Amino acid sequence: MxxxxxxxxxxxxxxxxxxxxxxxxxxxxxxxxxxxxxxxxxxxxxxxxxxxxxxxxxxxxVERLLRRGDPSPSARLHLGRRVVSTTLADVALRDTAFPHLTLxxxxxxxxxxxxxxxxxxxxxxxxxxxxxxxxxxxxxxxxxxxxxxxxxxxxxxxxxxxxxxxxxxxxxxxxxxxGRAYREEVVLADLDLDSDLDAGVLHVAAGRDGLVFLFALGEGAPWRLLATRPSRGGDAPFGQPGQPVPRPELRELLDVAGFDVAVGRVAWSARVRLQxxxxxxxxxxxxxxxxxxxxxxxxxxxxxxxxxxxxxxxxxxxxxxxxxxxxxxxxxxxxxxxxxxxxxxxxxxxxxxxxxxxxGHPAPAFLRGTVAPLLAPVVPSLTRPTLLAPVVRLLSQGWVRYRGSALSSERWAGGPGPRAGDRLPDETVTCDGMRTRLHRLTARPGVHVLLARDAEEVGASVVEDCPVSVHRLTSRPGRRMVAVRPDGHVGFRGTAVADLTAWLRLVGARARSADTATQPADTATQPADTATQAADTAET
Structure with a gap:
């Protein structure tokens, strides 16, 4: 402090x-x-x-987060009288160490x-x-x-x-x-249920009135309920838990969704206004x-x-x-x-x-309540990893790029690879004779400069609070230099040390010497993240 x-x-x-x-x-x-x-x-x-x-x-x-979460969640979609199982363990994203959604x-x-x-x-x-x-x-x-x-x-x-x-x-x-308020609200509750529902699965029911989610991640009781319904008004702050929801209303939400369960103890419940x-x-x-x-x-x-x-x-x-x-x-x-x-x-x-x-518009209500159950037989084929990959990439904001940013300096136009402003993809490379992944190599704070095999040496000066690490990728031919920002986006791409130096000055960074900055990937992670190292090794 x-x-x-x-x-x-x-x-x-x-x-x-x-x-x-x-x-x-x-x-x-x-x-x-x-x-x-x-x-x-x-x-x-x-x-x-x-x-x-x-x-x-x-x-x-990340290792601590993954220990607390479920990186291979399964879901059961309750579509009318049909129940469809699917898994989100691997969505076929090959340029990341985390090709999954994590619950x-x-x-x-x-x-x-x-x-x-x-x-x-x-x-x-x-x-x-x-x-x-x-x-x-x-x-x-x-x-x-x-x-x-x-x-x-x-x-x-x-x-x-x-x-x-x-x-x-x-x-x-x-x-x-x-902006404006929504006409719908969310109901949240932690509760005990007497049911045959598998506790290791995310249960989702779609109906004319909205969606109902049930999963065994409650914080006051074993089961968490999340449901949407028309807003009941009120003056609670948007996005914050508001008034409790009476038990009969919780039972009604579950009954209408088709869940054959009995509601036991309700640890807490709340309405949440949305905007x-x-x-x-x-x-x-x-x-x-x-x-x-x-x-x-x-x-x-x-x-x-x-x-x-x-x-x-x-x-x-x-x-x-x-x-x-x-x-x-x-x-x-x-x-x-x-x-x-x-x-x-x-x-x-x-x-x-x-x-x-x-x-509550008639069109989405009809799709949820009538069309979705009819499509239940084809849902498994629609949730194959190769089809889920673009969806997860969209939701995960893998599409975000800052090419028009003042911090994106493109001095090597037209070549292969990510341009300035793009996310750095995770690829297998060789650095100092070691096979590794790019995201493992850059898995510590600071700016990372990636030099192709024949690129010029980068001179060194050090600003302690603004570290820059330099890595030579001997598996990448050519003279290209790429500077990766601390948020994982490419900031600079070019071939001239003078241009790289100008970009480093623009963002307030200075380079460490190549001798001290280029380290084996194990020591470049702060602290060592064994879970993600294992993921890298498996992909390599």
């Missing part, structure tokens, strides 16, 4: 914790505050996508990230709310108030507003919050909006937590690097210019999927 941190993160959900961890890993002094006193809250997100795991891998938390509770994600921060000496300060904000060109000042009433003004270099849909930070900046909105700006001076504070949408397609984490990975390294950059504002502006278009497209995707899943 420091009196004048480089970054003050407001909100300790997945987006806030990732922002703090990414900034800390790249040299920033960080404080993170959370108005909730208790760490636990009911999980609203349950799926982690491949791209999210890739982005978190350099932070050394993982948001509460577990938050705990793993908070523990990783604690290990870096950055505890989450709970029971602390941001109640005021002012800024000038030099710094921002946030007034913090503790549960005991004590107030503290904190000056900092930047504020990351990760405080959810009802963001205090966003309201303090006056940034417009554009889809997008902040008019993601940056206001020294203030940045991340995750649900910047964009919010329905839970369809499992985008909320994953998109927030990817926002955080994008912003977290730029805040400390900007201090060394030739053009700091170019660095900081790139966050909004890269991530707001992505958020807009995610909003469109989730709006479309949610319309199909939950809308």
């Amino acid at each position: 420091t009196d004048r941190p480089d970054v003050l993160v407001v909100g300790a959900g997945p987006a806030g914790l990732t922002t703090a961890l990414q900034a800390c890993a790249h040299g920033a002094s960080v404080r993170i505050v959370e108005r909730r006193r208790e760490p636990f809250r009911p999980s609203r997100a349950m799926i982690v996508h491949p791209r999210t795991l890739e982005s978190l891998r350099p932070l050394g938390v 993982l509770r948001q509460a577990d994600v938050e705990q793993v990230l908070a523990e990783a921060l604690e290990e870096r000496g950055v505890p989450v300060e709970r029971g602390v709310a941001a109640v005021g904000l002012a800024q000038d060109r030099a710094e921002a000042t946030v007034t913090l108030r503790r549960d005991d009433g004590g107030a503290e003004p904190v000056s900092c270099g930047a504020v990351a507003g990760c405080d959810g849909q009802d963001s205090t930070v966003r309201r303090a900046t006056g940034i417009d919050w554009r 889809h909105r997008l902040a008019a700006a993601f940056r206001h001076g020294r203030v940045f909006l991340v995750g649900d504070a910047a964009h919010t949408h329905s839970p369809a397609a499992a985008q909320g937590m994953n998109t927030g984490i990817l926002d955080a990975v994008n912003l977290g390294w730029k805040l400390p690097f900007a201090a060394h950059a030739d053009e700091p504002d170019t660095m900081l502006d790139s966050y909004e210019r890269e991530r707001r278009p992505v958020a807009r497209q995610v909003l469109a995707l989730t709006h479309l999927v949610f319309f199909a899943e939950a809308a």
Whole structure:
């Protein structure tokens, strides 16, 4: 903890914790505050996508996340009287170490990230709310108030507003919050069930009234219920658990869905109001909006937590690097210019999927209630890995690229391989005589420069807070140089050291010597991630 941190993160959900961890890993002094006193809250997100795991891998938390999750979930689709089984264990994505969807509770994600921060000496300060904000060109000042009433003004270099849909930070900046409420709501409950349902399977029922999910990942009781239905109104904050749902209404949801179960103890239940909105700006001076504070949408397609984490990975390294950059504002502006278009497209995707899943309009209701059961016999053929791969790539945001970004320097146009702004694919390469995978080679914080076999040597100077590691790929012929950003996107592609140096200066990075930076992949991971190493070995 420091009196004048480089970054003050407001909100300790997945987006806030990732922002703090990414900034800390790249040299920033960080404080993170959370108005909730208790760490636990009911999980609203349950799926982690491949791209999210890739982005978190350099932070050394993926092995712990995978231990808590299920990387090979199975599902049973209840379509009328028909039940169809499918598995999501391997969706045939060959350019990633994580070719699967992972069933993982948001509460577990938050705990793993908070523990990783604690290990870096950055505890989450709970029971602390941001109640005021002012800024000038030099710094921002946030007034913090503790549960005991004590107030503290904190000056900092930047504020990351990760405080959810009802963001205090966003309201303090006056940034417009554009969108509207949905006519549907979500019902959540943890409960005991007397049934023959397999507890190791995600059960999904589709009907005219919407979708009902049942899975054995409850946090107050064995089973979690998630269902959509027409909104009952109310004034609870959007996205937050509202009023409890009476037991008869829970039984009715399960009966209408066709589940032959008896409801026992209800540990807790809640209605959750939904909206889809997008902040008019993601940056206001020294203030940045991340995750649900910047964009919010329905839970369809499992985008909320994953998109927030990817926002955080994008912003977290730029805040400390900007201090060394030739053009700091170019660095900081790139966050909004890269991530707001992505958020807009995610909003469109989730709006479309949610319309199909939950809308009371006659067309989707007919498709769910009448057409879906008729298609049940062909569903297994539609869920083959080769057909699921493009769907998972879409949901996982594998399509995201920043080619038009000011941080994307393309100096070798027309050649094969990812262009500046693209995600770095995971491929098998040889580095220093060792066969490895690209994502294993780059699985530590910092910028990574990949030199083809005949590329020029890169001179070395070191800025401690902005590490750059240099790797020579002897299996890649030619003179090409590729610089990979800390968020896994290519920032530079070219053949001239002068052009590479100009890009490093633009983003505020400096290169370590090739002798000390090019290491065996085992020592390049911080800390060693044995689960992902095993995945790499299997793919190689």
